[in-house]
Amino acid sequence: MKLTDISPAIALTPLDGRYHNATAPLVEYLSEPALNRERMRVEVEWMILLANGFEGNGNQPVVDGVKPFTEEEKSFLRAIPEDFGAEGIAAHAAHEAVTHHDVKAVEYYIDDQIDKAPAELTNINDALKTLVHFACTSEDINNLSIARCVKNAMENVWTPAFKEIIDHLAEKAEEYKDKALLSLTHGQPATPTTLGKELAVYVYRLNRQLKHIENQEYLGKINGATGTFGAHLAACPDVDWIAVSREFVTNRMGLTWNPLTTQIESHDWQAELYSTVSHANRIMHNLCVDVWMYISRGVFAQVPVKGATGSSTMPHKVNPIRFENAEANFEISCSLLDTLSATLVESRWQRDLTDSTTQRNIGSALGYSQLALYNLMGGLKSIHPNDHVISRELDENWEVLGEPIQTAMRACELRGLPGMDKPYEKVKELMRGHEINKEQVEAFIDQQSFDPETAARLKALTPATYTGVASKLVEFDR
Ligand SMILES: O=C(O)C[C@H](Nc1ncnc2c1ncn2[C@@H]1O[C@H](COP(=O)(O)O)[C@@H](O)[C@H]1O)C(=O)O
Numbered sequence: 001m002k003l004t005d006i007s008p009a010i011a012l013t014p015l016d017g018r019y020h021n022a023t024a025p026l027v028e029y030l031s032e033p034a035l036n037r038e039r040m041r042v043e044v045e046w047m048i049l050l051a052n053g054f055e056g057n058g059n060q061p062v063v064d065g066v067k068p069f070t071e072e073e074k075s076f077l078r079a080i081p082e083d084f085g086a087e088g089i090a091a092h093a094a095h096e097a098v099t100h101h102d103v104k105a106v107e108y109y110i111d112d113q114i115d116k117a118p119a120e121l122t123n124i125n126d127a128l129k130t131l132v133h134f135a136c137t138s139e140d141i142n143n144l145s146i147a148r149c150v151k152n153a154m155e156n157v158w159t160p161a162f163k164e165i166i167d168h169l170a171e172k173a174e175e176y177k178d179k180a181l182l183s184l185t186h187g188q189p190a191t192p193t194t195l196g197k198e199l200a201v202y203v204y205r206l207n208r209q210l211k212h213i214e215n216q217e218y219l220g221k222i223n224g225a226t227g228t229f230g231a232h233l234a235a236c237p238d239v240d241w242i243a244v245s246r247e248f249v250t251n252r253m254g255l256t257w258n259p260l261t262t263q264i265e266s267h268d269w270q271a272e273l274y275s276t277v278s279h280a281n282r283i284m285h286n287l288c289v290d291v292w293m294y295i296s297r298g299v300f301a302q303v304p305v306k307g308a309t310g311s312s313t314m315p316h317k318v319n320p321i322r323f324e325n326a327e328a329n330f331e332i333s334c335s336l337l338d339t340l341s342a343t344l345v346e347s348r349w350q351r352d353l354t355d356s357t358t359q360r361n362i363g364s365a366l367g368y369s370q371l372a373l374y375n376l377m378g379g380l381k382s383i384h385p386n387d388h389v390i391s392r393e394l395d396e397n398w399e400v401l402g403e404p405i406q407t408a409m410r411a412c413e414l415r416g417l418p419g420m421d422k423p424y425e426k427v428k429e430l431m432r433g434h435e436i437n438k439e440q441v442e443a444f445i446d447q448q449s450f451d452p453e454t455a456a457r458l459k460a461l462t463p464a465t466y467t468g469v470a471s472k473l474v475e476f477d478r
Contacts, residue, residue: 015367022374023367029153030363033089038145039106040081045252046141046222047131048074051123054247062244063236066131073121080113103138135232137225139351143265144253146359147218150273151255158366159213161373162280166206168380169287170477173200177471179385180464181299182393182400189397192463195299195385197470200477202287207478209280216276219269220255222248226350227261263351267344274365278337281330281369284376288327291383295320298389303382322379326372333368340365394463398441401461402431405445408454419449438462 003010011017028034052068053060061068069077084092091112095105110132117124133141177196182189222245224231229241242259249257258265294300302318304310310317340362344355409423430436430444445458 013364015364015371019371022371025157026153026363026367026370029149029157030366032360033084034149035145036089036092036102036106037081037084038149039103039141040084040110041078042141042144042148042253043106043110043132043136044077044080046134046136046248047077047128049244049248049252050131050134054244054251056243056247057240062239063131063134067123069123070121073123076117076121076124080110101138103133103141106141107133135224135229135235136222137263139264140222140224142356144220144222144249144255146362147220147255147265147269148253150270150362151218153363153366154213154216154273158277158370158373159210161370161377162206162210162213165284165373165377165380166203166210168377169199169206170203172196172380173203173474173477176385177474179387179390180394180467181390182397182463189400191400191403192394192467194467194470194474195390196474197467198290200474202283203477205283206280209276209283212276213273213280216273217256217269218273219258219265220249220253221245221258221261221265223259223261226263262347262349264347264355266347267355270359270362271341271345274337274341277366277369278334278341281334281337281372284372285327285330285334288323288330288376288379291379292320292323292327295323295383297393298386299393300383301386303384305382320379322375322382326376326379329368329372329375333365333372336361336365336368391464396435397463398438399431399434399436400463401436401441401458401466402427404461404466405441405458408450408458409448412450412454417449417451 011020015023048069050062051066052074053062088109092105092109095108096102099105099108111129114124114126114128114132173196175196176199177194179195180192181195181198183191183193221227223229223241229245232239232241246257246259249255256269291300295302302320304318310319340358343358347355406423406427409420409426413420413423426448427444430440442459445455448455450458
């Protein structure tokens with residue numbers, strides 16, 4: 001049997017196949033039918049504005065000869081996108097198969113629905129079809145629809161999942177703020193920190209990106225074939241089309257009005273947004289790799305999933321597969337987002353159509369990130385610190401106390417205490433490349449001419465208590 005003969009169709013890509021559960025919420029906003037439905041919403045709202053006017057023009061019809069819609073007529077029109085389902089998708093596809101123009105097919109689909117209007121809605125008649133897509137170029141409809149789809153996807157799906165990760169990390173940062181942890185710089189034992197503070201660093205970094213995302217502008221334009229309102233003025237010379245355009249984009253579409261464009265909205269906001277999401281992806285990629293290595297080191301233990309298999313051949317194993325999956329999918333998302341950011345900001349002269357097919361991949365770009373967020377969250381929920389390993393690591397690395405001792409010696413020397421010269425060299429001789437224990441550290445401190453207070457302070461230090469103000473720093477993670 002050929003797989004292409006199976007119905008419903010087998011997905012080619014994993015986002016819609018294997019990983020559908022994780023990415024499905026984006027279908028509502030970033031799939032092709034979602035875009036076509038949004039195009040219908042835009043077309044219908046444009047008709048309503050043209051027919052019923054707005055406060056700025058005294059609520060008069062914008063276009064002469066058009067009768068304002070009654071509330072019932074508006075509801076009928078607004079139901080067209082809301083009722084767009086499997087049958088509608090097929091009907092739109094049938095039009096597109098003839099027109100080879102997806103937005104024209106939307107226009108014809110709306111015409112079909114107008115034909116089905118009940119007789120009592122007298123304004124929804126054959127003549128009304130002239131108002132569908134009036135003075136619009138397809139990009140007027142597309143740019144507004146895409147901006148609204150992306151905004152909704154970000155606000156309703158991606159950002160909540162991103163926030164869930166940040167909130168979880170913030171909760172764990174607080175929980176583990178006093179849990180001392182051996183640091184590794186260059187992969188070598190270094191000044192201890194706390195597990196909570198290390199997580200708080202990620203919270204702080206991710207929150208900065210969240211702020212950028214929450215302040216992101218979503219721009220839109222409706223100004224005709226080359227942004228000049230030429231057709232609008234030729235048809236209706238007395239209308240303040242700039243005011244109509246601003247009203248529509250700002251108040252009816254809920255976007256930031258872009259007054260100055262070629263045929264296309266310039267997509268700069270998209271480049272900004274995708275760069276930020278890509279940056280956030282990379283920070284979380286760093287987190288995945290860090291946690292993976294903490295797990296490998298034994299700092300984090302994983303909770304085995306009942307009934308699950310780690311390795312097909314080594315029965316003892318619990319593999320950190322969710323972090324590995326997230327790592328890979330953040331990478332794929334970044335490469336798509338980076339391509340979108342880089343290419344969408346260019347268009348030849350007043351337009352080329354490269355942006356059209358490129359923007360059809362916004363769902364994939366955010367989908368891979370969504371999938372990674374899903375697995376990262378699952379992974380984070382399945383780990384907990386392994387206190388035994390954490391304490392052992394600290395206990396086996398007393399040489400990390402070389403830093404506070406030599407720094408305290410410098411301070412004593414600066415205060416004029418005798419015998420404190422060459423502190424770095426003295427500590428280095430004792431500690432570099434040697435295994436050092438508590439007794440040796442104490443003996444070294446005793447051999448120096450510290451004042452009693454400093455000596456006591458240094459002797460009280462252990463690798464586990466030498467964490468500075470790490471726990472206090474967790475407060476700054478928001
Ligand atoms: O309002 C217009 O249409 C003006 C026209 N520019 C266009 N603007 C927007 N869409 C257009 C344009 N041209 C084609 N198409 C249709 O876009 C679709 C491209 O399909 P795909 O490459 O799969 O993304 C595919 O459906 C195309 O038919 C111009 O001549 O400037």
